[in-house]
Amino acid sequence: MNPKFNTKGRGAQLHVPNRFSEISHNMRDDFLEYCHKEREETDNNKTQYLPVFPKTIVNKVESPDVGMSYSMNPYQGCEHGCVYCYARNSHEFWGYGAGLDFERRIMVKKEAPKLLENVLKKKNWKPHPIVMSGNTDCYQPAERQFEITRQCLEVFLKYKHPVSIITKNALILRDLDLLKKLSEDHLIGVNMSITTLSEDIKHILEPRTTSIKKRLNTVKVLSEHGIPVNVMLAPIIPSINSHEILPLAKAASEHGALGITHTIVRLNGAIGEIFTDWIRKTMPDRADKVLHQIEDCHGGNLNDSRYETRIHGEGKIAEHINILINLGKQKYFKDKKMPKLNCDLHEPYKNGQLKLF
Known part of the structure; x- marks a missing residue:
């Protein structure tokens, strides 16, 4: 196998130049061939954890169609390696690439719990649900070592503040004690992302994520302990997982989920190049079909930045996907609903203790 096609355990299979940088590099074929013959590594493929020190941690979300007002991300970059991830482009703002850099250079915000506490203690702060993982997964592999997400949950509990979590990692069950108290x-x-029921597809689409079996079990365990769970069928990719919508909805409901949501894949910025390279290497027999169907959902483009339309797409293929989603909701979630989070308890806890009068 050509070594440049063999970046094991990673979603992206190439480095993508940072559009904001004047300097870029690429590996020439003759160099790769030389390393292959000499059995030398061209790249050790190891993950680096890089400490960063932002001044703020809670971000106001301006986009009107993503379903959140505030978000926070303990980590930038994500080792899960989901090839379609919209967050890849944000890595360029940190000076890195959206391809392999996004998966292998993980920025760690160790001060996140302290920064969060500073926000919740502000006199003018009005409680709104804060979403952990609005950009990158707060339970990605780095969390096992740094436990920043757990520390943040302790802060939310201390100040009786509502929090929502998006993840695709069973590591969330480590913090079941805190989740039960909240x-x-x-x-x-909790929003558990489950994109497919096929472990084989998961392995190439989301290489370092928790298995589908463990994710479904996580939904079950959380639900059995009274923690509301929504399953995100996101993204739906035509001709890769679009045929699984009803089986996914059924499995989610049977494991205790209270609802499902979805998006249709869109490949903005550098993600278009990354995804196109990936699918031509992993699924060459259907690459053109998938790419053309994605374009059909977004007015002839792989990317789509139009509010509202970008989430659920347009055209016949998108219409068919949206019909199946609605059918899944009616069939498997007719009498289920995610509860609203409680924003009424926080005020007396701003100083970390109840007021006497």
Whole structure:
């Protein structure tokens, strides 16, 4: 196998130049061939954890169609390596590339719990649900070592503040004790991302994520402990997982989920090049079909930045996908609904303790 096609355990299979940088590099074929013959590594493929020190951690979300007002991300970059991930482009703002850099150079915000506490203690702060993982997964592999997400949950619990979590990692069950306490006051909602029921597809699409079996079990365990769970069928990719919509909805419901949501894949910025390279290497027999169907959902483009339209797409293929989603909701979630998070408890806890009068 050509070594440049063999970046094991990674979604992206190439470096993508940072559009903001004047300097870029690429590996020439003759160099790769030389390393292959000499059995020398061209790239050790190791993950680097890089400490960063932002001044703020809670971000106001201006986009009107993503379903959140505030978000926070303990980590930038994500080792899960989901090839379609919209967050890849944000890595360029840190001076890195959206391809392999995004998966292998993970920025760690160790001060996140302290920064979060500073926000929640502000006199003018009005409680709104804050979404952890609005950009990158807060339970990605780095969390096992740094436990920043757990520390942030302790802050949310201390100040009785609502928090929502988006993840595709069973590591969330490590923090079941905190989640149960938050749930007692309706302060927590979990969104578990399940993109396919096929472990083989998961392996190449989301190489370092938790297995589908463990994700479904995570939904079950959380639900059994009274923690509300929504399953995100996101993104739906035509001719890769679009045929699984109803089986996914059925499995989510049977494991205790209270709802499903979805998006149709869009490949903005550098993601278009990354995804196109990936699918031509992993699924060459259907690459053109998938790419053309994605374009059909977005007015003839792989990318789409139009509010509202970009999420659920347009055209016949998108219409068919949206019909199946609605059918899944009617069939498997007719009497289920995610509860609203409680924003009424936080005010007396701003100073970390209840007021006497």
